[in-house]
Amino acid sequence: MYTKTLRISTKRVNTALVKKAAGDMDDKRGCKEPANKLSAKKRKEVVQHIASFPQYKSHYTRAESQRKFLHPDLSLAKMYEFYKDSTAQPVSLAMYKKVFYRDFNLPFKQVKKDTCKTCDAFKVLSKTRDKATEDLQAAKREHV
Numbered sequence: 109m110y111t112k113t114l115r116i117s118t119k120r121v122n123t124a125l126v127k128k129a130a131g132d133m134d135d136k137r138g139c140k141e142p143a144n145k146l147s148a149k150k151r152k153e154v155v156q157h158i159a160s161f162p163q164y165k166s167h168y169t170r171a172e173s174q175r176k177f178l179h180p181d182l183s184l185a186k187m188y189e190f191y192k193d194s195t196a197q198p199v200s201l202a203m204y205k206k207v208f209y210r211d212f213n214l215p216f217k218q219v220k221k222d223t224c225k226t227c228d229a230f231k232v233l234s235k236t237r238d239k240a241t242e243d244l245q246a247a248k249r250e251h252v
Contacts, residue, residue, distance in 0.1 A: 146207075150199055154207045157191050163214060178214045226251050 111118055127133055146154075163176040184205060192198045199207075208214075230248045 158212055178216050
């Protein structure tokens, strides 16, 4: 009557009784580590690679925000290609993106407020000359 009322097989009832008799009623689901989990070593490798790219703070909004930016010519796909070239067994692009967005989440664009006549002048002068002179570099460092 019990199995017909609940519409279960006798095997379920027998299994439950055997487990109860053994004192092993703990639920063991979800205790095994997933096979596709990223190892700590690989994760550290990806984090170090992403951190190796130069990051900069906004020129004018430094006081308001501590947010850092990556160069606008860079993209996540380019970063992943560099990573693949430098590693023998790279992680997948999806895993690379997951680490990037979870740990860094740095934007790739130039900040619109971040233009300064002096900085722009230093940039133009350094491009027009073959070698940037030490006074030009010192003046730029002092300005920044």
